[in-house]
Amino acid sequence: MIADGKIIAANDRAPSFPYSNWEHYGAAEKDLTFYIPVYKNFDGQQVQVMLLSADGNLRKLKPEVWL
Numbered sequence: 001m002i003a004d005g006k007i008i009a010a011n012d013r014a015p016s017f018p019y020s021n022w023e024h025y026g027a028a029e030k031d032l033t034f035y036i037p038v039y040k041n042f043d044g045q046q047v048q049v050m051l052l053s054a055d056g057n058l059r060k061l062k063p064e065v066w067l
Contacts, residue, residue: 001036001047001048001049001050002047002048003042003045003047004042004045008036008037009036010034010035010036011035011037012034012035013032013033013034014032014033014034014035036049049065051063
């Protein structure tokens with residue numbers, strides 16, 4: 001995510017999905033949930049959320065952003 005001119009990475013994920021794509025390459029069997037911290041100084045600012053992938057199937061992914 002980009003907010004306030006800074007890149008902010010998802011620093012947490014849902015523990016119910018035991019898969020870490022940062023540690024190895026593989027295919028998850030379920031959806032993945034990542035959490036990006038939101039701070040009070042973002043109030044009223046526009047933020048940009050990006051999905052990065054290296055598997056070539058990015059067009060098949062259907063990301064959702066929930067606040």
